[in-house]
Amino acid sequence: MRTIKGPGLFLAQFAQDTAPHNTLEGIARWAKGYGYKAIQIPSWDQRFFDLDKADESEAYCDEVKGKLADIGIAISEFSTHFQGQMVSVHPAYDAMFDGQCPAHLRGNPEKRRHWAADQVKKAAKVSRRFGLTEHVTFTGSLAWPYFYPYPQRPAGLIEECFAEQARRWKPILDLYDENGVDLCYEIHPTEDVFDGDTFDMFLDAVGGHPRCHINYDASHFIKQQLDYLGFIDAYRDRIKMFHVKDAEFNPTPKQGVYGGYKGWLERAGRDRSLGDGQVNFKAIFSKLAAYDFAGWAVYEWECCLQHPEVAARKGATFIADHIIEVTDRVFDDFAATGADRATNLKLLGVGG
Numbered sequence: 001m002r003t004i005k006g007p008g009l010f011l012a013q014f015a016q017d018t019a020p021h022n023t024l025e026g027i028a029r030w031a032k033g034y035g036y037k038a039i040q041i042p043s044w045d046q047r048f049f050d051l052d053k054a055d056e057s058e059a060y061c062d063e064v065k066g067k068l069a070d071i072g073i074a075i076s077e078f079s080t081h082f083q084g085q086m087v088s089v090h091p092a093y094d095a096m097f098d099g100q101c102p103a104h105l106r107g108n109p110e111k112r113r114h115w116a117a118d119q120v121k122k123a124a125k126v127s128r129r130f131g132l133t134e135h136v137t138f139t140g141s142l143a144w145p146y147f148y149p150y151p152q153r154p155a156g157l158i159e160e161c162f163a164e165q166a167r168r169w170k171p172i173l174d175l176y177d178e179n180g181v182d183l184c185y186e187i188h189p190t191e192d193v194f195d196g197d198t199f200d201m202f203l204d205a206v207g208g209h210p211r212c213h214i215n216y217d218a219s220h221f222i223k224q225q226l227d228y229l230g231f232i233d234a235y236r237d238r239i240k241m242f243h244v245k246d247a248e249f250n251p252t253p254k255q256g257v258y259g260g261y262k263g264w265l266e267r268a269g270r271d272r273s274l275g276d277g278q279v280n281f282k283a284i285f286s287k288l289a290a291y292d293f294a295g296w297a298v299y300e301w302e303c304c305l306q307h308p309e310v311a312a313r314k315g316a317t318f319i320a321d322h323i324i325e326v327t328d329r330v331f332d333d334f335a336a337t338g339a340d341r342a343t344n345l346k347l348l349g350v351g352g
Contacts, residue, residue, distance in 0.1 A: 001289060001326040006297035007319035008038035008076040010243065013301050014308055015045055024048040024064070028071045035316035038076035039068075040136070040298050043123055044083060051078075054129070055122040061129045075130055076296035077241060080123050080137040081186065086116035087168055088140030088192065116140075117168065120183075121175050128179040134240050134295060135176070136184045136215045139165060139193045139202060147194075158201070165192060166205035176211045184215040184241040195226055196234060203238075213240040217300070218279045219247035223269030224257060229283055236291040243300045244319055246277030264304040271302040273311040274318040281322050289324045297323060 009031045020026030024041075027048065031039055043051040053060045068075065082100055089097050089109060098106040105112040120137055127135050143161040146153050176183045185193055185202075193202045199214065206212055216239045221228035232239065249269045254260065259267040271277070285297075299315040301308055339347070 001292050002294050003325050004242075004285065004288060004293055004297050004323050005038070005076070005295065006323055007036050007244075007316045008040055008296040008298035009034075009036045009312065009315070010040040010042075010079070010298050010300040011048060012042040012045065012079065012081070014312065015042070015047060017047075022047050025067055025071065028068055028073050031312070032071055032073045034313050035320065036073065036299075038074040038296055038298070040076045040296075041078050042082070043078045043080050043119070043126075049078075051119060051122055051126060054126045058129060061126065065130065075132065076298050077132055077134050077136055077184075078123050078127055078130075080120045080135070083116045083119035083123075084137030084185075085140045085191070086112055087120065087172075088142050088165055089113070090142050090145055092145055093141075113168075117172060120172055124172075124176045124179040124181050124183075127181045133180065134182045134184055134213075136186055136241055138188060139169070139185050139191050141190060141192045143192055144190055161192060162201045162205040165202060166207075169202075170206050170209065173206060173209045173211045177209075181211070182213045182240045183211050184213045186215040186217060186220075186243070188217075188220050189224065194220075195224060196231060199235070199238075212238070214238045215241040215243060217243035217245055218284060219243075219245040219271055219277070219302075222247045222249055222277075222279055225249060229280065229287065232284065232287045232291070236287075236293075239288075239291075239293065241295050242288065242293065242297050244274065244281070244297050244315075245300045245302060246272045246274050246279050246281075248272055248277040270304055273301065273303040273306040274299065274315045276303070276306065281318075285322045285324055289326055 011027055014021055014027065016022055020030045028039055041049050043049055086097055086101060094109050097112070101112050105115055123135055142164060143158055146157060173183055187193055187195065187199055193199050203212055214235055216232065218228040221231060247270065251268045255262065255268045257269060259269065264270050297319050299319060301311045301315065303311055
């Protein structure tokens with residue numbers, strides 16, 4: 001068994017246009033001050049990192065490595081959540097995704113798709129340059145508008161969706177394999193891969209690809225009322241990354257998992273700061289330790305109540321307190337008999 005690494009912090013939700021949250025060095029020092037040992041970098045946010053420049057210039061990568069080494073903080077992983085979503089976009093969402101992509105791509109979904117795929121591909125080489133072995137992204141979605149349909153879906157629609165997803169993602173996965181990096185999909189409502197069954201469909205479609213893995217985040221499962229602890233048992237060999245995010249689900253006579261179009265504050269299922277929700281992190285950390293999870297425990301903050309500064313400060317301590325420093329011996333070794341095979345056979349009454 002290995003001790004889980006951490007605490008780490010995903011920077012995306014903490015980015016601002018004011019210091020110290022508007023530069024990589026500033027936010028890295030800020031995170032280090034709260035006790036974080038690593039940062040997960042959103043590759044789309046050029047206030048922190050220039051993915052295109054990192055792809056072109058090893059010197060730029062070395063410069064970033066040097067700055068963070070001087071601060072004393074590591075990079076846990078890079079993220080392409082934004083770009084990964086744009087690899088597969090249903091036309092219903094074109095206008096909204098145009099607001100998240102470069103201006104020269106707006107109004108051209110096909111051009112946007114190829115740009116997004118290229119961005120995720122670049123992150124494979126960049127991750128290798130930084131000595132990282134995992135990367136996190138989203139699958140995007142072609143079928144989400146039909147997840148609870150009326151009229152009923154025509155036969156073959158979902159199968160065709162995942163076949164198309166495989167056509168788009170398998171070349172990307174192959175490139176990750178060439179670079180020795182696992183591509184970890186965050187299983188998330190609004191993506192085509194939003195639970196265990198849909199991950200299985202995607203994995204089958206890409207031929208059980210050896211680089212197709214999971215970023216585990218229990219907050220997305222508790223809001224769906226999915227067995228988030230059993231999920232670890234079922235997918236332990238595919239879980240390569242871990243977002244530590246709390247959530248709660250409190251159904252009412254008027255609202256359940258779909259949220260009734262309410263804002264986050266009024267939803268039955270909502271994200272919370274660590275320790276304020278219903279996720280059993282003691283059980284999660286125990287399971288991951290027992291299954292020899294080798295990655296980072298990375299805090300992702302999305303609470304609708306608590307101030308992010310307070311959440312960040314408390315979150316580092318919360319994760320550190322939950323990481324289990326695994327034992328290097330069995331607790332009852334002190335009572336060992338020192339018997340050999342011959343003694344064992346004798347104890348069993350087996351002759352010879």
